[in-house]
Amino acid sequence: MANVLLEMRQIDKIFPGVRALSKVDFTLRAGEIHSLMGENGAGKSTLVKVLTGVYGRDGGTILLDGKETTPRTTKEAQECGISTVYQEVNLCSNLTVAENIFIGRQPKKHGFIDWTTMNKRAAELLQRLSVRIDVTKTLDHYPVAVQQMIAIARAVDVSARILILDEPTSSLDEQETQKLFTIIRQLKKQGMGIIFISHFLDQVYELCDRITVLRNGKLIGAYDVDKLPKFELIAKMVGKSLSDVQDFEKREEKSQPSEEMFLEASHIGCTGSLVDMDVAIHKGEVIGFAGLLGSGRTETAELLFGIHEITHGAITVNGKKMHIKEPMAAMKQKIAFCPEDRKSSGIIEDLSVRENIILAMQAKDGMFRHIPYKEQVKITDDCIKLLNIKVSSREQLIRNLSGGNQQKVIIARWLATQPELLILDEPTRGIDVGTKSEIQKMAITLAKKRGMCVIFISSEMDEMVRTCTKLIVLRDRRKVAELENEDISSENVMRAIAGGEG
């Protein structure tokens, strides 16, 4: 048995109103990839942050190499050989890419920072992750996926013995993920201990050696991956019996769209991004935009919501021709858009969960219409129940929620506007398995019961196939295929993406 790098014993962490961790044990061996699993708000990130000194702990001991240690700041943790990519973006957008990777340990010449060497080394490092970008540009030039890779590059470069990755893949595509896995496996061979947190079960099974399961801040157990079948893992995470969990996989019967058209976009496009898209959405339809990252899925959604103005084509809503110049115009037409990049945009940190949910409603109704407190409470509570948001109270500050629960609040915000067309861009990223299937079911139910139209954008083929009645496949910012009913299958989508038209 490989030697134990890290042992956390009986860790307690109490936040006002929540016991985030109670008596959690965790052991990490050298040369192992260890996954921390649990629902949103189970305490995974908290455990990591207790380890790296972001939070102080309320009880328990941490042994590094058998010696008791208490890193009190992230700096001390780094000095102990713990390198971390946190769940929230932790880079500075005003600094260059190279600097973001090297800040705090910049190469020096004659006592001053050696920019040339730094830029060169940063480029080399990113090359290993197959990211080819100009490292002298500031970080804000690059999309989230690239930023995520940069954060990873920063973490893997230090001569650490423990590497912690808290949902590193949530904004990466398949290729990027595989690159990352290659690097992780190399580091594992060098004897590093790696903690990997993710809600993608497949990735966990592909990569990890052991799994520690948390639920509601309590330790459920630590298991070898090959001795824990997927269903049992899910059952342990959500705390239900095996048979209940198998129900998750059951498909909700898809909705039957009506003949009535809600929105029709013909030949729309935007100079420099999208070319000649046709979209027709009927009432009660769940329509999926499939394609690789950057294929134009998000851009199409953004055009429909008026984030960018269309330069050609026309949009008809409810039979009337509309010029949607700005999001407010779209909102007036009862269109709601829940954006993909919820990590960095979307939440207003210092407002409560209730205020965050009410926000879009308030904006739609105008700033001066008063929404009675009682109504606000009701809407909030409904959403909390529907989306299974883990909060200590509806007045909790949103910044104190776990990452996944913050995302749920954003979805709730748009649901609360009671839209006729709800656009969900990657709604299940970073969300635990149980809620994932709840969200898929919710999309179908909303379409069936309320006749709502839903645009569902996701990189997980499975969930698209399961939920959508129509799939639009995009490649290189144009539509390459439209699949309906029986034609919807992973193979067909793959084929369309690969190039065999239709």
Next chain:
Amino acid sequence: MKFVNNLIASKYFSFFVTVLLFMILYAVGIMTYKGFMRPQVFFNLFIDNAALIIVTVGVTFTLLIAGIDLSVGAVLALTCMMLAYLMENTGVSPALAVPAVLVVGTAFGAFQGYIITKFDLQPFIITLAGMFFCRGLTAVISRDTISISNPFYVGIASARIGVFGLGFVSVGAVVALLVLIVAAIVLGYTKLGRTIFAIGGNESSASLMGLPVFKTKVLVYTISGFCSALGGIAYSLIMLTGYNLHGLGMEMDAIASSVIGGTLLTGGVAFIPGTLFGVLIQGVILTFITFQGTLSAWWTKIVIGALLCVFIIMQAFITAHKSRLSSKSSLEQTTPKNGPANP
């Protein structure tokens, strides 16, 4: 178009605009007034504004971490007063008085920084309190003006350092230049400087990256305190007095200069040469008024007010323009390898 876009998106756009404006003003001056051409007019800008340059550098450090220091003018006044009092009323030699006031200013800055950081307080309020405190203390030392007559000090004050035979500068101007150079090096080429930028960009990120946020923030206010005291010395070299109302409102001049030079109040963006030109623009306007002869010096304020307004609006436009550009470039980034299908 691409060139223009790149120029606007460049980090140094504000700086270019400021320099351009400075040159235009100067050119207009040369064309309008005889004598504006003399190199000494240019050197005088440095001589007259030595104190403001030094103080502005300190303020720029605090603005960089999205903080502010309102106490600089008052610390400057206190420094002048302490110098005058020590040398005139107690007979301490300048060799002792100068280091002593530097220590006091630095310590005061460090104290403010510690309070702000330790208790996570608004720098605006704490340094406002600091400003009242120092102003009050200055008046307590003496209500009346104390003139400095120490021969050695007066000698330094009137020393002329020749510049290639074109003219001369004062000791204060040389100190100001040194401060500018050191500040630019610290900000560009040391860990401390880069950490300051990181904190300004995103404080919580900086702390998650394991940077010494607490220490650095305290240090920034310490630097500002030091610069105020040093600025005070430069100021006393010009005025040769200690007076309760010295440097009144100087904190605002410093902030304005810094902003005109391209500093963002939201933190994380500043450029030391820009800061210099921010000060010089104010100097040029004042020179204009001197040459003109009949206008009141208050016109400087009016022009600076208008300029400030224009610059802030310009910065807002740049920021908006940049985010538009970067959303476009992120589209380009994610273009699949085989390139866009559409010509």
